[in-house]
Amino acid sequence: AVKNLKNKNIVFIGFMGVGKGTIARALIQRTKQMGLDTDDLIESMENRKIKDIFASDGEAYFRRLEKQTAKWLEKSVKNAIISTGGGFFKVDNLEKIGTIIYLRSSFDGILKRLKAHENGDLKLAKRPLLQDEEKARALFKERSCLYEKKADVIVDVEDRSIEEIIHAIMKRL
Numbered sequence: 208a209v210k211n212l213k214n215k216n217i218v219f220i221g222f223m224g225v226g227k228g229t230i231a232r233a234l235i236q237r238t239k240q241m242g243l244d245t246d247d248l249i250e251s252m253e254n255r256k257i258k259d260i261f262a263s264d265g266e267a268y269f270r271r272l273e274k275q276t277a278k279w280l281e282k283s284v285k286n287a288i289i290s291t292g293g294g295f296f297k298v299d300n301l302e303k304i305g306t307i308i309y310l311r312s313s314f315d316g317i318l319k320r321l322k323a324h325e326n327g328d329l330k331l332a333k334r335p336l337l338q339d340e341e342k343a344r345a346l347f348k349e350r351s352c353l354y355e356k357k358a359d360v361i362v363d364v365e366d367r368s369i370e371e372i373i374h375a376i377m378k379r380l
C-alpha cells in the first residue's frame with residue numbers, strides 16, 4: 208500500500224500521449240484508490256467528446272471547463288489518483304489538488320510510444336492538438352519546463368516498463 212499519502216490526491220501531469228492514463232490505472236490497481244480523469248469528467252459534464260467541445264466551442268471554452276473541474280477537485284476530492292489532460296497543469300490551483308507527478312519523456316519518445324501502443328494511429332481523432340506534428344512539437348517545447356516547474360515529483364518514463372515506472376513512483380511518494 209502507499210504510505211504517507213496524508214489524504215492527498217495524486218495528480219499526474221504531462222504531455223499528450225505520455226501515458227498518464229495508463230500509469231494512473233496501474234497505480235489505481237495497485238493501491239485500490241479511487242481514480243479520476245479530468246478529460247472524462249469534462250466529457251461527462253458536457254455529455255460530448257473533447258474533440259466536439261474543441262470543434263464547436265473552441266479551446267478557450269475547454270480551458271474554462273478545466274478550471275471548473277480543478278476547483279471541484281480541490282474542494283470535493285480526497286485520496287484519489289487523478290490523471291489530467293496535457294494542458295490541465297495550467298489551472299491556478301493545481302498545487303492545492305494534491306501531489307503533482309510529472310511523467311516526463313522526450314517528444315520523439317511519446318510519438319514512438321503512441322505508434323507502438325495504438326497501431327500507428329496516435330488516437331488523433333481524440334486529440335485535436337496532436338493533429339499537426341510540428342505544432343505539437345512546438346507546444347511540447349513550450350510546455351516542457353512549465354511541467355517541471357509545477358511538479359513535486361518528476362518521473363522519467365521513456366523506455367521504461369509500467370512496472371518500473373510504478374516502482375519509481377511508489378519509492379517517491
Ligand code: S3P
Pocket residue numbers: 221222223224246257291292293294295333334335336
Ligand atoms: C490537451 C490534451 C488532451 C485533452 C485536450 C487538450 C492538451 O488530453 O485534454 O485535447 O492541451 O495537451 P491528453 O493529454 O489525455 O491527450
